[in-house]
Amino acid sequence: MTPFDAELNGDTLREECGVFGIMQHPDAAALTVLGLHALQHRGQEAAGIVSFDGRQFHTERHVGLIGDQFSDSSVIERLKGERAIGHTRYSTAGDTGLRNVQPLFAEFAGGGFAVGHNGNLTNARTLQRALQEKGSIFQSNSDTETIIHLIATSRKVALIDRLIDALLQIEGAYAIVALSEKKLIGCRDPLGVRPLVLGRLDDAYILASETCALDIIGADYVRDIEPGELVIITEDGLESQWPFAPARPRFCVFEYVYFARPDSVVDGRNVYTVRKQIGAELARESPVEADIVVPVPDSGTPAAIGYAQAAGLPFELGIIRNHYVGRTFIEPTDAIRHMGVKLKHNPNQHLLKGKRVVLIDDSIVRGTTSLKIVEMVRNAGAAEVHMRIASPPTRNSCFYGVDTPEKTKLLASRMSVEDMAAHIKVDSLAFLSMDGLYRAAGEEGRNPVRPQYCDACFSGEYPTRLTDQQALESETTVSLLAEAG
Amino acid sequence: MTPFDAELNGDTLREECGVFGIMQHPDAAALTVLGLHALQHRGQEAAGIVSFDGRQFHTERHVGLIGDQFSDSSVIERLKGERAIGHTRYSTAGDTGLRNVQPLFAEFAGGGFAVGHNGNLTNARTLQRALQEKGSIFQSNSDTETIIHLIATSRKVALIDRLIDALLQIEGAYAIVALSEKKLIGCRDPLGVRPLVLGRLDDAYILASETCALDIIGADYVRDIEPGELVIITEDGLESQWPFAPARPRFCVFEYVYFARPDSVVDGRNVYTVRKQIGAELARESPVEADIVVPVPDSGTPAAIGYAQAAGLPFELGIIRNHYVGRTFIEPTDAIRHMGVKLKHNPNQHLLKGKRVVLIDDSIVRGTTSLKIVEMVRNAGAAEVHMRIASPPTRNSCFYGVDTPEKTKLLASRMSVEDMAAHIKVDSLAFLSMDGLYRAAGEEGRNPVRPQYCDACFSGEYPTRLTDQQALESETTVSLLAEAG
């Protein structure tokens, strides 16, 4: 399943954003458009670009695909200047939609400032309330606006000092790009949960969520921005600051499993290679006597190739994906909906008939998609269906920029693996082990004391405080008590 | 390459249409929408549906994807009735766009009549001129309108007789669906160049270009409409007529190579299976010492899997495709265009570096795409690039419903295979042989006297007269002479 498919099914883990920035290139806006296009899988519903032309900032924010909304030459021409930052995201519906599209821009006493980020602050609402009480007026619900108000109300003088002042107050996971009149700024949170890479094209520095955004414009990959690093790029070059207390990195392991594009290098590793290795580990841990290995396209494909190669079984396209889904497809009527319509996937009956099938998917969220896919494969005549999942069971919500259902809706938090197998009606079901996943990602295994990655969605071990979440839970508790009284 | 990719590169073979029809189902319009969605690969830019509710015909014609334009419940509600036909197509640009979107509808003295077709008439302009001279006024350039005027001016009385009168005058390749107040009608040309299948869902009969349009709504595949068969479906059932002189079938072999969806069964064979077999034949005919087999996604993928299995080489996703292209992507500026921007494909450098690569694509049209892809793979560090093409060289234009460049722009009509290899800069290049293609499609080889398929794009042997084309050529000759005089 790709993010897009999953979303259509309401059975979804959605990365919330991709970011891009470029300093000193005559085609800054056009390259930002292309970079965002390469990052479209990180957020497909809205995007924005802010450029600076030496005198003035220019902003374009649109709901829709980059390729539909930003490719017109008039849009690019309006984004004058040699510096730009861009952001692509899932948008919320309705009137408030455009207000939440990043980058956000504010005019400070010291000049204009634009900022966009990938990730999620875990104390944004707590900070927001404190700011409102002092007179700040919020236009959106975005965490980014919280950062902007923190900068605006800081008592420091220099813009960078005000930004650092703000960063020291926020908690959570973030990869930030920002643009002031003189500087392109990038920053990863102290644990480096979200990715951010540094690239170079001729004399221009580039910041991007993944290397695929460098590849599309032929830029070179220089290095990753380090966890906790603040890079400040000016006409004179690049300089780093380390405003945070030192911490052990905890990169999001799910970027390897599902979010990042297979051709990207993130946190030092090629995603396709990790995914094939995941498939190989899975084959070793959970072998099965079968005729063919079939991926749930497209996200299960690399792991399925790895599984097939390791198991010595043929890899086959047993499920065909329809890419022409459109952004607005509504299933027509209730009658139709219950016919088991196959809008996005169709099994290849001719191939599946009578076969023992190993079906590879990246994860199980609510289980509704798996149930549908398995039924489809069975109806196509498969003799046996063995589901192998390219990650451990997803049992916990993510608070670091991935839009997960609440814990109670995650199938793995409600059932044992055996019950899940019965629920989705497979002959067997197996998940990759936590150690298997860490091995595929280049470790010897998970260090239980100091885990090398953020794996909270599997393990429930959150590497930061969850201030808002705890406030919410204590409020709920209070109100429950109140009701009881 | 998929049709969509190819089109964006202006390096393209485009199927012009998909058709669908359904008789006696309460959700006729909704099912037609879904059927057309499954046929979207046969025409992605415009679509139309006409329904009949027992008293009145209803028409909706829109430019855009089915999923964007027809999925709204209000659209479906306006298409009242238990009978409908639909059509999906490439649209022409500008003002005339919508006028050319099918199905066309006309009010005859005897009642309303809607018709859509897949294919191309080879004597449409000749007929059009004759009709205009007698006072017919044309609103569009579509062949379909020619058929409508032939029906309107026929001296027969019954509608079916008028339709047959029209069919006997037209030449070329076509699969027609039509709807009158009492009948759903389907017809394949005498040679059966274009596909048309018969399906059934509960009590409803269905006509569709491919079986994937039956699968999506859970309908059963009954049989193919035969070449030269006219099926008339009424409330009382189905009846066949055979208005044409008998002829040997010549199904379009390129449907197997490229057009049809891999999960479809057309003309009796599963497309994915034929494509994998094509890959296997290609491995046998043109083996190469290499490390990995890489498809040009998505259309080269099944043949690449077949090649890899037959050759015992690993199948790898060495090129990643970006599916978020959008329908309106314009490459930003000239400067950018010449940077070799990778809008749709990105090589996986990590995987390709140092490897000897067998690259599989379905065909070479102008060669511009191949040149770009090969360069991309080389720049990613491939040690050797061996291109293997899943069909014979494409040397001739199609006049049967595929939008091919003129012959002089087809790379294979201008160069030998050796020169093509040099032109696209590969270490070796091989095409599938004609006999190899026929073997993959289930024959023992091509019968040179009576070829079993239409393969005019490869062989230049056109199975029908090309009346318009000949008229055009003789006109051109005359006018050249005139200029000379």
Next chain:
Amino acid sequence: MTPFDAELNGDTLREECGVFGIMQHPDAAALTVLGLHALQHRGQEAAGIVSFDGRQFHTERHVGLIGDQFSDSSVIERLKGERAIGHTRYSTAGDTGLRNVQPLFAEFAGGGFAVGHNGNLTNARTLQRALQEKGSIFQSNSDTETIIHLIATSRKVALIDRLIDALLQIEGAYAIVALSEKKLIGCRDPLGVRPLVLGRLDDAYILASETCALDIIGADYVRDIEPGELVIITEDGLESQWPFAPARPRFCVFEYVYFARPDSVVDGRNVYTVRKQIGAELARESPVEADIVVPVPDSGTPAAIGYAQAAGLPFELGIIRNHYVGRTFIEPTDAIRHMGVKLKHNPNQHLLKGKRVVLIDDSIVRGTTSLKIVEMVRNAGAAEVHMRIASPPTRNSCFYGVDTPEKTKLLASRMSVEDMAAHIKVDSLAFLSMDGLYRAAGEEGRNPVRPQYCDACFSGEYPTRLTDQQALESETTVSLLAEAG
């Protein structure tokens, strides 16, 4: 009441069209846009322009005001060439809207031909049926398309002969402008019911429904096209033909009462002057002891000025009109609708309180507007309301290009003047006499044997056959009999 107001109230007489044509001017399209803008009161919902650039025809047809839809420079640039015709009309709703927007254009064997007309054919449906039986396919319901099919199927050779062939078959009222590759053509029906004037701007000839379309571009008024005259304008000049049998002219007298713009000269007389004279006649025929004369704005204004001057009473703006109505205003809710909302008119209470008011309107159609206006004036405190109408009672439908309600819905066909007065709740009500109207229009009175104008809406004496109408009535009779049987 203006046409626009009336329409919003569903209490309406709507002129259906304005036409314009120009031959040999470098700004042909721009001048046509301006001419149509001046004729906007003759049709406000859709417009079209066809130009010819010496090689090719160009068409733009849009729903909406000229000022909104045709003023963009890109629209004008697309309409290349030094010759153009234009048309403005009331459009019908829905899908068929744009298809009915004129001018219509057809490609004949002998070349392209565009035509638009103001008026209505009284045998269009009869002709349409005959044409359909011979194989003509209609795309619209417009009379204009009937003319085009008559030309297309004519057996004459020269285009002008084919046009005359068509004109000799049609009945009714029309002012036609047409454009072929070589000619701008104008024609008024034999009775000259609808207006058409000839103008000149530098070397360019112009045709237009009214002189206000000449004034706007500073063109000179040359003369009226005569009833029954066919003018053919080429690069070499203007030539007239008289294809019809001679007949006494019957210009539409309602053009003076209501349709034409007050600043226009039509059929030789200035409209404002005739309207003021109507007011004066009305004052003489139906005086009343009163304090002020108040028009129903804007169409009652000139007659009110004439009445006030003749009666020696003060003319006052007792009702204020809101011109910002917008084209899509929908009264919000049923609750609101019944509050007597004054969207378009508001009485000036301060002025009306305690006054004896002479209220002047141009006509009474269904009576709903009058009822509302009178109630409004009474609620504002008027002591007495005396309604004076600037035309005789409207008792009959028009079949010559004015969209009148059926006879049974016309208040004056259902009631005596006394009953009407009671119905609309006035202290007194008087209509202008037929002779008074003819006197205001420059005659000594109505010639009862050979009336000088078409006044069918008042008198019921239709100056042409009503072929379609009679066919319809006999059909209705038959079907009633059938029901009775």
Next chain:
Amino acid sequence: MTPFDAELNGDTLREECGVFGIMQHPDAAALTVLGLHALQHRGQEAAGIVSFDGRQFHTERHVGLIGDQFSDSSVIERLKGERAIGHTRYSTAGDTGLRNVQPLFAEFAGGGFAVGHNGNLTNARTLQRALQEKGSIFQSNSDTETIIHLIATSRKVALIDRLIDALLQIEGAYAIVALSEKKLIGCRDPLGVRPLVLGRLDDAYILASETCALDIIGADYVRDIEPGELVIITEDGLESQWPFAPARPRFCVFEYVYFARPDSVVDGRNVYTVRKQIGAELARESPVEADIVVPVPDSGTPAAIGYAQAAGLPFELGIIRNHYVGRTFIEPTDAIRHMGVKLKHNPNQHLLKGKRVVLIDDSIVRGTTSLKIVEMVRNAGAAEVHMRIASPPTRNSCFYGVDTPEKTKLLASRMSVEDMAAHIKVDSLAFLSMDGLYRAAGEEGRNPVRPQYCDACFSGEYPTRLTDQQALESETTVSLLAEAG
């Protein structure tokens, strides 16, 4: 000239806003739509409505006419609740447009708050800078946002106290309507420059800029909100506060001359009556031997009627106005523009020929329109043209909510009346005297020590401080000095 005409000519005095509010009516939103429709002449390009349904605020803001953008039942249905405020305005172009549309809404710690106003603050930018320095972030340029930030940062606790705190800091002219969860609030500045009236419909209280917004919905006029009065309307009724130091009222006299609708009562007087009286004063002050009195429609019409009656001359419609201008009319080409195209006005040649004409307009701004109109009347054959202006010469910019050109562009600030007469090419030109204007508005004359109205645009005597303006001028001075240094 109407505001609309003037604007098209760039020769304009534009009122910036109309406001409306209603408390406790089931059709609150629909009535607000109607009220704004009646106030459309005070701002025609954008409008907004905020409603409150007891739990939630709802906002709709659109660019365009009320009748086009707000009349759809779905818009009204989204504006749930029995309380609403609305605002209509001139919008600024481009991206920022919608952000500046009022009412603005903010979520304070104490709950939601919406506010809209008519008028202009003269110290908004000064306040804005001070707020920004303390960390407030502005989203728009509107004065209204300044008020909102003042409320947000106030240290008072109760919302009303915070609002008063804000009001005491602002300078200028304003009529405010605001909506909190419990209250509908109205306020006029201490001098009462802008109008605001109180109305009642059943149990609902209404606030509106003019009485015509009460008339349209059949509401009763209760009284004017007093200068400096703050009314607070709750479910329990209406209560007034007087937060400001007492001051002598200075109502804007130009509301009588031009802005307000003739049927409205503002500041206690009927506008039509004042305008007719202005015409009568003008006839007395500046009589002329002439044949007819002709208004420049529509704004000159009431004064022309008054002039004609007082002078015993016939009032005639010598200039016809085309109301179908459309909102987007662009004059087609330069060539056309210089032809003297008459898009909006056409002289009635038949009437004007040979006549001595008194031409009445409300004011002269830049003079471009007058020049054009006079030329038009002369070209139509008028023997003499005597221009009479229904106000004193406009020599100064307004800083109280009317968008005037800068002083240097006002014709009357650059020329004597004699030179103006020569410039616009009239036989004679006269303006109403200041005392004449005051007499028409019910005074004995202008009290030179304590003028009864704000007449700054004529006299240059501004009744409040112009803080921003003075800051701007001193900045300019400083920078000029700097340059000199």
